[in-house]
Structures are given as structure tokens and as C-alpha cells.
Amino acid sequence: MSSASVNPCSLRESLRYLNWVYNPFQSLDVAQVYDLLSTRGPTERGLWLNLGYWREAGTLDDACVAMADLLAERVSITGADRVLDVGFGFADQDIRWVQTRAPRAIVGLNITASQVTGARARVANLRLNDRIDLREGSATVMPLPDVTFDVVTALKCAFRFRTCERFLAEAFRVLSPGGRLVVADILPMPTASGWGAYLQQRVSWAMVAGKFPIQKENIYTR
Numbered sequence: 001m002s003s004a005s006v007n008p009c010s011l012r013e014s015l016r017y018l019n020w021v022y023n024p025f026q027s028l029d030v031a032q033v034y035d036l037l038s039t040r041g042p043t044e045r046g047l048w049l050n051l052g053y054w055r056e057a058g059t060l061d062d063a064c065v066a067m068a069d070l071l072a073e074r075v076s077i078t079g080a081d082r083v084l085d086v087g088f089g090f091a092d093q094d095i096r097w098v099q100t101r102a103p104r105a106i107v108g109l110n111i112t113a114s115q116v117t118g119a120r121a122r123v124a125n126l127r128l129n130d131r132i133d134l135r136e137g138s139a140t141v142m143p144l145p146d147v148t149f150d151v152v153t154a155l156k157c158a159f160r161f162r163t164c165e166r167f168l169a170e171a172f173r174v175l176s177p178g179g180r181l182v183v184a185d186i187l188p189m190p191t192a193s194g195w196g197a198y199l200q201q202r203v204s205w206a207m208v209a210g211k212f213p214i215q216k217e218n219i220y221t222r
């Protein structure tokens, strides 16, 4: 590629991305990480940002859909439910749930402004604005009234919240009596036996927890 054809904007973005990945002294807050990852998600269909559920899936796209379906099934989303989805990414799971479960309404809450804008455009393209209401805001200080929802969902995001416990208190506040909560989260595996496996586990956890970043308070055992 000749130097004249390099897009300075994407070059700058690529350098920022490499700096974030490889520079051990570089750490970004949650919204900065997601602004950086932007819409370059690892999936081919949709813009999913989770690691998926792999029991039957053969691709990451299928695994992400399976994960969204598993959450909906575990929390039994029905046509009667008002759902709050926190940390919605680009709203792939909300679009899926509207199409497969037809809840009464979905409100999404996400701290990353660029994702809110992108997700709203996707929802508008599908003419689902009257079913999915996407808002910018934090899962730990929800700009929402008490006793408003039947279901709260958090798909691969609660480990990022400052803190997960504050999110749980907020979820309890906005849920109606008898409301349901479902969370798919990243947790450390039980300690591996053998020095090699133990070391590999500690190093990989430290890298993930340092980059994304995961608060110490959010580390729960299974």
C-alpha cells in the first residue's frame, strides 16, 4: 500500500488500538474502551460484543445468538414483560428478543454514547423504535423510576460496573415485586491445579482484568 492511500484517521485509530492492547501501562476507562472498539466487532452478522454460549454453536455469531436466547429462556421473557437491558452494546440481543419473544417494551441503558447512537440507528432501520427505547445512562445510577420493570438483563457487562453490587441494588429498586433478573458475566475459574496451569490462569486473568478493566469488588466465585 502506498503511503498516499493510508487513511490518517484509521491509522491513528489502529495505533491507539495497538497501544491499548500491547502497552502494559495503558489503561482506559470502560467508555473509552468501547469507543475504541467502536463498530469493529468480531462477529460477521450483527455487532455482538460477548463471548457467546458454545454448547451447540459452531461460529461466534451463532454462539452470541445462543447466549441471548439462553438469557431470555432463563428469565422467561414473555409478551407481558417490560424489560430493562443494561450494557446493551449495539442492541443485538434487544432486536433478537423483540423478534423472538415480543415483550411489551424494552428499555436499554448504556454508558457508551457512541454505541447508543449506533444502536439507535440500527433499531430505527428495522422500524423497532416503538418497541426498543435506547438511552444513555449508567447501570449503577439508573435515571429510571422505582418499580418500573418486570425483567432486568445484563449480558456480559455487570463485571464492568462500578460496582456490580450497586447495579444489583438499582436493579432491585426498578423491578416490580416478583420481578426477575438475569446476568451472564465473566468470573475467574476455580483455581487450577499444577503450577503451569495456575500461572497461566493468573496471568490471563490479570491481563483481561487490567485491560477492560474489572474492579476487584466485582470478582465473585462461581
Ligand SMILES: C[S@@+](CC[C@H](N)C(=O)[O-])C[C@H]1O[C@@H](n2cnc3c(N)ncnc32)[C@H](O)[C@@H]1O
Binding pocket: 030, 031, 034, 047, 048, 049, 050, 086, 087, 088, 089, 090, 092, 093, 109, 110, 111, 112, 115, 137, 138, 139, 140, 154, 155, 156, 157, 160, 161, 162
Ligand atoms: C462486553 S459489552 C456487551 C454488550 C452487549 N450486551 C453484547 O453482549 O453484545 C459491555 C457493555 O456494557 C456497557 N457498560 C459498561 N459499563 C456500564 C455502565 N456502568 N452502565 C451501563 N452500561 C455499561 C458498555 O458500554 C458495553 O455496551
